[in-house]
Amino acid sequence: MPAEREDFPIARVAALARLRLSPSEEALYQAQIAQILKFVGQVAAAVDAPEDSRGADRAPVIERSDEVKPSLPAEAALANAPDTAGATRLIRVPKVIG
């Protein structure tokens, strides 16, 4: 695990996270994330120890039958949508292909 990244790739990560950051936010988060990564770096040393062979715990999988059941009416489910296309039960978004 890299213990510290002064060159944290803030622009690439923000793009992956679909977040548009201002230049001042980029500078702030770059410095703060580097500080946080330095802090969390101690995890690497602990689990890199040679005696460690354990994997992450797995929670039991709980399944239920795949059946159609009563649910929210479409109107209620769409009531919070920012832009709906009238009575068509569709949500309107900006153009996808330029």
Add this chain to the structure above:
Amino acid sequence: MDGIPETAGGLRTAFVDGAATATAICEAALARIAAQNRELGAMLAVDERAVLCRAAVLDGLADRRLAGPLAGVPVAVKDNLCTAGLTTTAGSRVLANFVPPYNATAVERLERAGAIIVGKTNCDEFAMGSSSEHSAFGPVRNPWDHARTPGGSSGGSAAAVAAGLVPIALGSDTGGSVRQPAALCGCVGVRPTYGRVSRHGLVAFASSLDQVGPLTMTVRDAASVLRVIAGPDILDATTAAAAVPDWEAELGGDLRGCRIGFPAHLLERGVDADVAAAVTSAMDVLASRGAEVRKITLAHADLAVPVYYLVATAEASSNLARYDGVRYGHRTAGADGLREMYERSRAEGFGAEVKRRIILGTFVLSAGYYDAYYVKAQRARARIAAGYLSALAEVDLIALPTSPTAAFPLGERLGDPVAMYLSDVFTVGASLAGIPALSVPCGVTGGGLPVGLQLIARPFDEATLLRAADAYERDTGFWQLRPSGTGGRSGA
């Protein structure tokens, strides 16, 4: 306090016996909210008309004994739990106008038990924070000292209970968000075992850690609320089938036969002297009630905060991907294309702490870094859980401070994320292990601020947790200490 009993149990008895109407109880709660909330910032949405309508329905029942175990009791609900028809913001601008079409299961169960939801409580945005300062709707102030934070993220719930606005509030605890504000505000806060309480209708932050829990004035009230909200739920596949005992019926005894482990080595660094003294002194009280208190070592405890902030941010970055401005939540005005709409909606909607955690979480899950950070954090999480369970094989409970400090000044840690994260140093361990824990008041500092004792138990052994805390509470009476101006004995 208005001549009306201040505990939920007392209010329920007064309602059932006819000594008070639900309307009078709720009018008193609404009056306290109106008088104090402008300064505290603890409550967000309050629908007075709906509250009084519901109270009138309860008052009209032919037999009030059938109205349920929380009949006539006003309850506040953290604003990250969905309430049908009542705005649920999670403290975020993204959800500023979101009105859920359904109730969270915990809310539904409270209402079925006769409780009256009086409103929603302020919190850190998406429950990410330890001071309730990261809310889009302003900070919450600690009723004990308005220049200090109530802790977080369920700071509004803790402040509402501590100030006597309501006797019960629901919160959510991901890394300590019920226990730490309970400690800083001088009330009781319970984080149940992971799977004990349904998360259906809880706005997701970190799904492997989130749990709903009560904040109350007394342990008895906490036991009563927990029994109402616990149990399997078809709408949450992570709820467990474990039986829900009548925890309240088991209270009232002493602690003979109870072994309590005290990892005193963890108090040697970074813990305020007043907090260490109060918690150490609590060990003597527990011993005097018959408990066998022994020193123990808790393995890997030093890894808990960094592991928590890797796991929780990874899960948060995934959970919060849903806020894209399409189906609900904030959408930017005038974006030219879909991707621009996503990026600008999220940039405008999220606050600084949420953005910071999304960025960190996205990074640790990204190609090239996933194995180095996330996988290793999961391995370390398993070690931490094993450390707790190994200790709990030798003792019945583990005792720790809930928070290393009492309530800290507003703004003190806002510029230093790591300092803020270390507020959770004693609470994140139980969260990562998925085991139950609570905070109970254990005194005040020299400056008159409350201190919380944390007790941690084996999975699904809330009974031992509540029994011990109840015995301690009855012996000390710290729960009766109240901030000045709210009635009760002042801690200052």
